Amino acid sequence: MIDARMSAWDPRLRPALPAPPLLAQCTNHLSQFFAICEAQFAPQVRAAVALAAERGATVEHVICVDEALAGCVALAEIEATAPEGIDFESAWRAVAPEDLLTIVYTSGTTGPPKGVELTHTNFLENARVVDEFGGGSPADRVISYLPDAHAANRWLSHYLSILTGGQITTCPDLGQVAAALSEEVHPTVFLGVPRVWVKVKAALEERFAAPSEPRSPAPRSPSPRTERCWCAAAA
Numbered sequence: 210m211i212d213a214r215m216s217a218w219d220p221r222l223r224p225a226l227p228a229p230p231l232l233a234q235c236t237n238h239l240s241q242f243f244a245i246c247e248a249q250f251a252p253q254v255r256a257a258v259a260l261a262a263e264r265g266a267t268v269e270h271v272i273c274v275d276e277a278l279a280g281c282v283a284l285a286e287i288e289a290t291a292p293e294g295i296d297f298e299s300a301w302r303a304v305a306p307e308d309l310l311t312i313v314y315t316s317g318t319t320g321p322p323k324g325v326e327l328t329h330t331n332f333l334e335n336a337r338v339v340d341e342f343g344g345g346s347p348a349d350r351v352i353s354y355l356p357d358a359h360a361a362n363r364w365l366s367h368y369l370s371i372l373t374g375g376q377i378t379t380c381p382d383l384g385q386v387a388a389a390l391s392e393e394v395h396p397t398v399f400l401g402v403p404r405v406w407v408k409v410k411a412a413l414e415e416r417f418a419a420p421s422e423p424r425s426p427a428p429r430s431p432s433p434r435t436e437r438c439w440c441a442a443a444a
Contacts, residue, residue, distance in 0.1 A: 243269045245284075248276040255280050306330045313360045327360070332368050339369065349375035350396045354386050355405075365400045387412055 242261075246254045251273055258268045270282050277283035310329045314322040339345065351370055355362035370377050378394045380386055387409075390396065401409065 242266065243272060245272045245274060246281075248273055248278055251278050251281055304329065306333070311360075311363070313363075314358070325360075332364055335364060336369060336372055345369055345373035345375055345398070347374035347376075349373060349398055350378065350394055351375055351398050351400075352378050352380050352386065352389050352394055352396050354380040354383060354389075355400065355402065359402075361400060361402075365398065 244254050244258070251271070254271055258271060261268055271280060272284055272287065273281040274284045277286070307328050307330055309326055310332060311327050312324045313327060314324055316322070349370070351366050353362060353366035355366075357363050357367070366377055369375070375398075378389060378396075380389050390399065
């Protein structure tokens with residue numbers, strides 16, 4: 210899965226190849242394949258589907274989550290036509306710890322993307338390690354803003370919150386992250402790749418340098434567990 214948001218944000222994060230060849234590369238070892246995308250990325254995904262077909266790979270469907278577009282199936286249509294008779298209880302109980310949870314692809318900066326298979330055990334072991342730092346709780350607030358193709362974002366912002374019942378706020382525009390941090394969400398845990406911390410540092414320095422009216426600090430007293438989570442995320 211390739212997400213265009215990071216490449217649009219910082220040229221240094223762009224892959225060596227355009228998105229369609231990278232996406233098409235991901236279909237090479239799959240016998241059945243469908244793609245899920247937002248409307249803004251649909252043209253790139255459809256171009257990748259055409260390229261994959263030239264290489265002999267079949268993409269069954271392109272599913273668009275937020276709009277009905279030509280050449281795509283709307284997510285709402287799938288939800289409205291869900292087949293009957295699915296035994297969800299038996300299906301989830303049949304999943305074993307070493308079963309495949311997800312495939313995360315490398316960026317393609319040094320060659321064709323490689324699929325990394327991650328099991329349920331891989332992610333549960335990460336959750337166990339986080340528990341040693343104080344763990345998560347339903348009181349946690351997380352901002353999901355990195356691409357979901359990024360394994361760290363998917364794990365910390367989504368999988369861990371599913372385990373703990375924490376609150377997830379999705380931020381579709383990187384330009385809105387600062388406001389979400391300081392004005393709206395006040396996350397208890399925040400994940401950032403190195404480039405993000407560089408930008409956060411620059412924004413804070415600019416904000417501190419600007420004159421402002423004195424105001425009383427907000428009465429917030431983070432717990433020791435919350436402080437440890439912040440340190441773990443920063444490290």
